């Protein structure tokens with residue numbers, strides 16, 4: 001790992017605090033980072049010694065209060081988060097970066113407005129556009145900085161989202177491999193998952209791939 005001053009030069013996130021975090025998946029180290037400007041508090045959950053490992057198992061996950069806290073079945077976020085933590089614990093080493101960019105970056109209020117529009121028949125992309133937003137406003141610079149702070153440069157990324165893969169690579173993270181992270185569909189999220197596949201290019205085949 002680089003020195004503290006090397007690791008914090010020109011960063012838009014700054015490390016705030018850390019602790020031991022026992023979970024039902026195992027015991028992680030939890031780090032909190034504050035993003036300058038927005039004040040968003042991003043999280044990293046770390047298991048093992050990822051700075052010593054090659055191609056660290058990694059999930060970069062965006063906040064979804066409804067799916068993760070309330071058990072909403074409108075999306076697949078809750079089960080993806082669970083699966084990612086389980087897989088990192090099974091590997092004994094890995095990093096979960098949890099980014100506070102709710103609703104693909106539009107925030108909770110607007111996401112719930114978008115859900116209401118989806119109940120009227122719009123799909124998830126159309127609903128964002130009707131509200132005056134692009135389909136996806138998320139940024140992955142903070143995730144790349146957090147990984148660098150942790151001393152992680154090469155990862156195996158658990159995702160189905162090729163845009164996330166490309167964005168992390170553009171931010172300087174070396175993604176050695178993509179690993180699929182597929183949740184079981186249900187009657188409430190089938191349409192959403194289809195839109196992600198057809199309009200947002202998400203890959204839902206179980207095979208892992210290089211790209």
Ligand SMILES: Nc1nc2c(ncn2[C@@H]2O[C@H](COP(=O)(O)OP(=O)(O)OP(=O)(O)O)[C@@H](O)[C@H]2O)c(=O)[nH]1
Pocket residue numbers: 060061062063064065075076077080101102103104105106110111114115124128158159160161164181196202
């Ligand atoms: N605006 C909006 N955001 C949504 C909607 N459903 C889920 N989200 C948000 O979408 C984000 C998760 O994005 P997903 O597209 O499900 O997954 P991903 O992280 O891009 O891709 P994976 O790595 O494959 O999971 C979270 O921030 C959710 O709050 C929706 O209908 N509208």
Ligand SMILES: [Zn+2]
Pocket residue numbers: 064066067068075076077078
């Ligand atoms: Zn969700």
